[in-house]
Amino acid sequence: MxxxxxxxxxxxxxxxxxxxxxxxxxxxxxxxxxxxxxxxxxxxxxxxxxxxxxxxxxxxxxxxxxxxxxxxxxxxxxxxxxxxxxxxxxxxxxxxxxxxxxxxxxxxxKSESDRIVNETLYESAKLLSTTVESDKQFQEAVIVFQKEFKCCGLVNGAVDWGNNFQQYTGLCECLDTQRSCTYYNGKHVYKEPCISYIKDFLExxxxxxxxxxxxxxxxxxxxxxxxxxxxxxxxxx
Incomplete structure (x- = not known):
């Protein structure tokens, strides 16, 4: 054997x-x-x-x-x-x-998953301009993300924040005015929206x-x- x-x-x-x-x-x-x-x-x-x-x-x-x-x-x-x-x-x-x-x-x-990610981010961007208390946690999380990756808003930049833009002190504040900043509502803010950074994070x-x-x-x-x-x-x- x-x-x-x-x-x-x-x-x-x-x-x-x-x-x-x-x-x-x-x-x-x-x-x-x-x-x-x-x-x-x-x-x-x-x-x-x-x-x-x-x-x-x-x-x-x-x-x-x-x-x-x-x-x-x-x-x-x-x-x-x-x-x-x-x-x-x-x-x-x-x-x-x-x-x-x-x-x-x-x-x-893959194209379908990219579409789902885009739709999710576009829907999430609407939460930044709301005043509903339950959305505050998400807004604060986005603020932290903005500071770390030097971006503003999720899809359209500072516009995503709507009337809440003035409610948060130092929101999207950008000090490097020559390179990555734009002027919005009386402030220098980050020009790049966070959608590209989020996609890069997921990739x-x-x-x-x-x-x-x-x-x-x-x-x-x-x-x-x-x-x-x-x-x-x-x-x-």
């Missing part, structure tokens, strides 16, 4: 250990995005609901599942358990297929997610190969 290859066995263990670490990284980064100060400043308004965080919540779940699968793969390799290896293979294959499907859908509907987060997903896909394919080879070798013992 053929014996189990020690090289395959321990390679399987190493790759699953890396897979388990990837799960931890995904989980940690997703939580960081979920609770990070920048994210809170943009999405903390109750008017935006929980939808901006839906993808991040999914990543948290995926990170936890990957950690479980990595554990199954490690134990299956060391204990030479065909049951654990089969569960690992099936779970890993499903995740890989979901990643591919998500990537295809993301590419196909940077997306690049992080894509980079992680690509690196993870390579490890997943190797894990599938090693797990099936080891599974067959154990069956031939």
């Amino acid at each position: 053929a014996s189990v290859s020690g090289c395959i066995k321990y390679s399987m263990f190493i790759f699953n250990f890396l897979f388990w670490l990837c799960g931890i990284v995904i989980l940690a980064l997703a939580i960081w995005v979920r609770v990070g100060n920048d994210s809170q400043e943009i999405f903390s308004s109750e008017n935006l609901g929980s939808s901006p965080y839906a993808a991040v919540d999914i990543l948290i779940a995926v990170g936890a599942i990957i950690m479980i699968l990595g554990f199954l793969g490690c134990c299956g390799a060391i204990k030479e358990s065909r049951c654990m290896l089969l569960l690992f293979f099936i779970g890993l294959l499903l995740i890989l297929l979901l990643q591919v499907a998500a990537g295809i859908l993301g590419a196909v509907f 940077k987060k997306l690049i992080i997610v894509i980079g992680i997903a690509f690196g993870l896909a390579v490890i997943e394919i190797l894990g599938l190969v090693f797990s099936m080879v080891l599974y067959c070798q154990i069956g031939n013992k």
Whole structure:
């Protein structure tokens, strides 16, 4: 009877250990995005609901599942358990297929997602000119974002603030009058609206997610190969 290859066995263990670490990284980064100060400043308004965080919540779940699968793969390799290896293979294959499907859908509907982001920002811009008390938290979050990124308003600049422009002291105040400022309502304010900075912020987060997903896909394919080879070798013992 053929014996189990020690090289395959321990390679399987190493790759699953890396897979388990990837799960931890995904989980940690997703939580960081979920609770990070920048994210809170943009999405903390109750008017935006929980939808901006839906993808991040999914990543948290995926990170936890990957950690479980990595554990199954490690134990299956060391204990030479065909049951654990089969569960690992099936779970890993499903995740890989979901990643591919998500990537295809993301590419196909990229223009649609850009449209949704634009519509969300245009609707959110209306909240800056309201005097409703429930919108104050969102307005204060935008003020903090404006100071950090040196921009004003969400879409149309200082005009977005309407009559509230005079209500906040130092709103959009710009000191560099020669480069990035414009004159509005008796004040020098930042000329650039925050929409471009918000889109850039979202794109940077997306690049992080894509980079992680690509690196993870390579490890997943190797894990599938090693797990099936080891599974067959154990069956031939």
